[in-house]
Amino acid sequence: MAVKKVAILVSTYNGERYLLEQLESLFHQEQVEISIFLRDDCSSDTTVCILERYREYVFLVENNNINLGVGNSFMEVLYEAEDKFDYYAFCDQDDIWQPEKLKKAIEMLSNIDGPALYCSNQTLVNQDLEFIGVRTKKPIDVSYKQILTNNKLTGCTMVWNNELQKFLIEPRRRPAPELLKIRIHDVWVGMVASVVGNIVYDTNSYILYRQHENNVVGVRNSKIGTLVSWYKKITDKSKRTGRSFLAKEISGKFGDIVDSEILLELELLGSYRDNFKNKIRLLNNKSLFSLSKESKLAIKLKILFNLI
Structure with a gap:
């Protein structure tokens, strides 16, 4: 079987502390050919300096010195990738991907016809990568009603096929920027997938999801x-x-x-x-x-x- 091409979509913001570890984990993905699209959302730390060191390996999306916020920034990266790849994946700046993460997602997606989205469980770790627990202990509801009223899908585990990407990048179907300030990129992609295609959920985890002081889920859990x-x-x-x-x-x-x-x-x-x-x-x-x-x-x- 031909090696699949995957566009990894990253938005960074003041990610100097953990970004290097995350990038290195992306380069160790098994049995896929990756291209990394990355937009920095006007960081004030040394994130940009780190990215300059990886310029040869990462396609840097121009930010025009505009801070868009997480939802709009990620969607800008998604649009930049167009529909030139077999699969696409969101990636946060502070996690660690296991080498088989993309391979496992593609195995599940390859069995589905039409637009499809893959999401998975997460292994929760602290800032030193020490085990805390897993995000869920049973499959989650992936219906449009669940996503609309109480979304449980997380962007950092999302992988989707080219059929879904074509819908996401079509200009007339793009979300209003105002929406993405309150319902961010992963909610939008999840909702679109739920009404135009299929969503598969993997109870296994292939990602170390870091909980720290600047982590959105970690803060909400307190x-x-x-x-x-x-x-x-x-x-x-x-x-x-x-x-x-x-x-x-x-x-x-x-x-x-x-x-x-x-x-x-x-x-x-x-x-x-x-x-x-x-x-x-x-x-x-x-x-x-x-x-x-x-x-x-x-x-x-x-x-x-x-x-x-």
């Missing part, structure tokens, strides 16, 4: 981090309406190919603030938020006050 996240949501209106914004973007840009029943639910969520009739219909919808961790009362109150 009590203080949870309170900070909660405070930001209640004080920033844009963060409180992310789910309806996401639904509106997906239905508007993929409505021509999405299943009719799914489209009706997405359009309802995306337009419930437009008139009272739609709000009542959403209040009576028992399936859309069935996978949310929030109570039914909390969901209904959020709908009433336009906070979904």
Whole structure:
């Protein structure tokens, strides 16, 4: 079987501490031909100096001295890769990839026809790579309802095929930059895959997911981090309406190919603030938020006050 070509998509920001280890782990991927596309989102540390040392091995995406934020920065890298590869993979700046990570993903994806996305479990480690645990102990729900209301897919494990990439880079189907500030790149790719193709989840882990003081998931797992996240949501209106914004973007840009029943639910969520009739219909919808961790009362109150 011919060696598959994989575009690894990286966005860095002040990643000097762990970036070298991550890059070296990418170069040791087994049985694939990799090309690394990397955009630095205006780091203020020595990240750029590190990248200059790898210029021969990494395609550096021009940032025009603009800090886009993680979601938009990653999507810029995704667009830059176009559709010239067999597979594509997001990569964070501070993890360690096991040598078989891409190979295992491709093995699962190769059995699927049409647009497909692979995600996997994660091995959680501390900043010194000491074992903490695994992210999940059983398969996770990969339906569009789960991703829309309580996403559990993580970008650093995502690998997808060229069929899905063609949808993602098509100009008329690209997400609004405003959306990517509140529902970042991995949520978008997961949602697109869930409505136009298939998602496979691997309960095995081929990545060491580093938990440290600047790590988003690690911060959220702390009590203080949870309170900070909660405070930001209640004080920033844009963060409180992310789910309806996401639904509106997906239905508007993929409505021509999405299943009719799914489209009706997405359009309802995306337009419930437009008139009272739609709000009542959403209040009576028992399936859309069935996978949310929030109570039914909390969901209904959020709908009433336009906070979904």
